[in-house]
Amino acid sequence: MLGAALSRALGQPVVIDNRPGAATNIGADAAAKAAPDGLTLFSADNGTLVFNPALFSRLPYDPEKDFRPVGLMARFPLVLAVKQDSRLRDAPALVEAARRDPGGIDYGSPGIGSPHHLTMARLARETGITLTHIPYRGLAPAMNDLLAGRFEASILDLPSGGDFLRGKGARPLAVCGAERHPDLPGVPTVAEALGLRGFQAAAGRGWWCRRARRMRWWSARPPRWMPRCARRRCRAGCAASGWSRCRATRRRSAPSGPPSGTAGCR
Numbered sequence: 045m046l047g048a049a050l051s052r053a054l055g056q057p058v059v060i061d062n063r064p065g066a067a068t069n070i071g072a073d074a075a076a077k078a079a080p081d082g083l084t085l086f087s088a089d090n091g092t093l094v095f096n097p098a099l100f101s102r103l104p105y106d107p108e109k110d111f112r113p114v115g116l117m118a119r120f121p122l123v124l125a126v127k128q129d130s131r132l133r134d135a136p137a138l139v140e141a142a143r144r145d146p147g148g149i150d151y152g153s154p155g156i157g158s159p160h161h162l163t164m165a166r167l168a169r170e171t172g173i174t175l176t177h178i179p180y181r182g183l184a185p186a187m188n189d190l191l192a193g194r195f196e197a198s199i200l201d202l203p204s205g206g207d208f209l210r211g212k213g214a215r216p217l218a219v220c221g222a223e224r225h226p227d228l229p230g231v232p233t234v235a236e237a238l239g240l241r242g243f244q245a246a247a248g249r250g251w252w253c254r255r256a257r258r259m260r261w262w263s264a265r266p267p268r269w270m271p272r273c274a275r276r277r278c279r280a281g282c283a284a285s286g287w288s289r290c291r292a293t294r295r296r297s298a299p300s301g302p303p304s305g306t307a308g309c310r
Contacts, residue, residue: 064182068092068155069104076105086111089247095157120201120247122163122220124234127193128213135217135237138197142173150176150195154183159247160199163220170240190214201247202227220245 051058063071068091075086093107105111124135132138142149153161156179168175178195180186183204190198191213199220200209206227208214218237219225222244234243 065155068157069096069100072096072107073104076110085114090159091155091157091162095162099157120203121225122160122199122201122245122247123205123209123216123225123228123231124164124167124197124218124220125190125200125205125209125214125216126197127190128211128215129193130196130215132196132217135232135234138217139171139173139238142168142171142175146174147176149197150178151197151199152178152180152186152189152195153198154186155179155181159245160186160201163199163245164197166245167234167238167240167243170243171238187214199245 047058047060061074063074068089072086072088072092075084075088078084088107088111093111096103097107124138126132126138132141138149151164153164155161156177160183161177161179164175165177175197178186178189180189183201186198187200187205187208189195190200191208197217198214200214202209202225205214209216209228216228216231218234219228219231220234220243222233222235224231224233224236234240
């Protein structure tokens with residue numbers, strides 16, 4: 045979606061090269077090793093840039109030295125969910141079941157170190173429960189297995205899982221934001237449901253700008269040594285293709301953009 049919009053804004057084709065796996069390290073490695081000619085952008089998330097350096101002893105890239113921000117698109121709400129026919133009717137029921145059977149409740153995520161994974165890990169830590177993590181290679185297979193009942197719970201982002209959360213396969217238990225979401229007005233926040241004051245988490249996708257201070261985003265970052273003129277052109281194109289959509293997400297969830305990977309602007 046945004047790849048097509050970016051192509052129109054730049055006036056040239058944009059090739060989306062998906063490189064999933066290894067907690068986004070495969071795509072990050074490819075971007076870090078790309079020719080420094082200003083023709084490759086990398087869609088990175090907060091896991092790639094913040095969590096992975098803490099989770100992995102060695103990385104094939106340096107998030108500080110290899111990449112530079114371009115622009116920002118959107119922030120996506122995260123939702124605690126279970127399969128539609130789950131015996132767990134609300135968030136307190138999930139916590140109580142996990143306390144009775146430590147490690148007996150499985151949850152899936154798009155991968156180790158993803159915002160979805162670490163949000164659930166934080167929720168488990170703050171409620172004092174033990175859950176069993178099942179990492180997948182991306183959100184789509186994890187969501188498919190949740191709907192098929194292969195595990196009990198998951199953290200879903202609203203743009204990708206919105207249709208399922210609105211009564212088509214998954215049941216939302218709590219929203220991970222500071223306030224209830226207008227698309228799910230009857231679903232309490234984690235703070236409301238579990239009494240975890242100040243609990244907030246989100247995922248995002250975007251083209252970073254220089255002044256962005258929050259790290260809870262997915263972003264598109266060019267190599268640090270990208271020529272200045274190319275970086276300015278990409279930033280302008282990213283703003284033209286995605287910024288209006290980003291502003292809309294302040295009230296509602298945005299449509300899903302291209303998955304993490306490299307996008308060659310050729």
